[in-house]
Amino acid sequence: MLQHFQLRPLYDETKLPGWNFSFYFHQQKYTGIYHPNGNIEWKSISPDEHHLLALEKQIHDLMIFHIYDNQR
Structure with missing residues (x-):
C-alpha cells in the first residue's frame, strides 16, 4: 500500500486540470x-512491473476521491 499520498495542482490557475x-x-x-x-506520467523512476498496475x-x-468527488 502506498503511504503519505500528496497532491497539488499542476498549474497555479486551478481551473486548468493536471496534478503533481x-x-x-x-x-x-x-x-x-x-x-x-x-x-500517469512518472517523474521519478516508475514502480516495478510487479506493483505498477496495483499502484496506478x-x-x-x-484522485477520484480527492479531486472529482470533492467537486460535488
Whole structure:
C-alpha cells in the first residue's frame, strides 16, 4: 500500500486540470503527474512491473476521491 499520498495542482490557475502527486512505497519516494485523461506520467523512476498496475489503480481511486468527488 502506498503511504503519505500528496497532491497539488499542476498549474497555479486551478481551473486548468493536471496534478503533481507523490507518495512512498516500500520506503521509496515516487513522483508523477496525473493528467486529466487519467494518464500517469512518472517523474521519478516508475514502480516495478510487479506493483505498477496495483499502484496506478490506487492512484486513480485517490484522485477520484480527492479531486472529482470533492467537486460535488
